[in-house]
Amino acid sequence: MKGPVDFHAIDTSTEMLAQAKSVMQHAGLDPHLQQADVLSLPYKDQSFDVVMAAHVLEHLPDPQRALAEMVRVLKPGGTVFLCVTRPSLFGALIQLLWRTWAITEQEGIAWLHASQLVDVGYQPVRLGSAGLASTAFWARRSR
Numbered sequence: 001m002k003g004p005v006d007f008h009a010i011d012t013s014t015e016m017l018a019q020a021k022s023v024m025q026h027a028g029l030d031p032h033l034q035q036a037d038v039l040s041l042p043y044k045d046q047s048f049d050v051v052m053a054a055h056v057l058e059h060l061p062d063p064q065r066a067l068a069e070m071v072r073v074l075k076p077g078g079t080v081f082l083c084v085t086r087p088s089l090f091g092a093l094i095q096l097l098w099r100t101w102a103i104t105e106q107e108g109i110a111w112l113h114a115s116q117l118v119d120v121g122y123q124p125v126r127l128g129s130a131g132l133a134s135t136a137f138w139a140r141r142s143r
């Protein structure tokens with residue numbers, strides 16, 4: 001481990017992993033990167049204090065399955081963060097271009113509660129000049 005955190009990340013795309021490595025190294029992190037599917041994470045149960053996914057769940061046919069897998073690898077008391085495209089004009093453009101779908105705040109909150117997570121919160125996020133195109137969610141796995 002180099003730096004203040006032991007950082008593990010996955011993506012199905014080797015190109016995205018290469019980009020992620022470059023960005024994280026620039027930030028002083030020494031990430032462990034693996035090509036893997038979020039539906040079958042290559043980690044043991046209860047491995048991490050924090051688990052996050054940014055703009056991944058809205059690409060999947062069954063986002064709740066991915067969330068369940070993320071919760072599996074989260075320690076009790078650990079925090080999950082999600083960032084997803086929310087319904088908006090810019091969000092609609094993203095959906096058309098990348099065939100993703102937008103997730104309302106009510107849907108995101110319902111998923112987090114359905115995954116037995118507690119202390120659920122959310123905050124719309126501004127993306128550059130695109131306005132409030134995303135929502136960040138957070139929640140905690142109960143102890």
Ligand SMILES: C[S@@+](CC[C@H](N)C(=O)[O-])C[C@H]1O[C@@H](n2cnc3c(N)ncnc32)[C@H](O)[C@@H]1O
Nearest residue numbers: 010011012013016036037038039054055056059
């Ligand atoms: C919009 S990009 C977001 C990339 C990065 N998380 C970020 O915020 O910059 C969506 C990413 O989800 C990845 N992805 C799609 N389906 C996946 C899956 N089943 N498991 C893991 N990654 C997946 C894609 O390869 C792509 O890199």
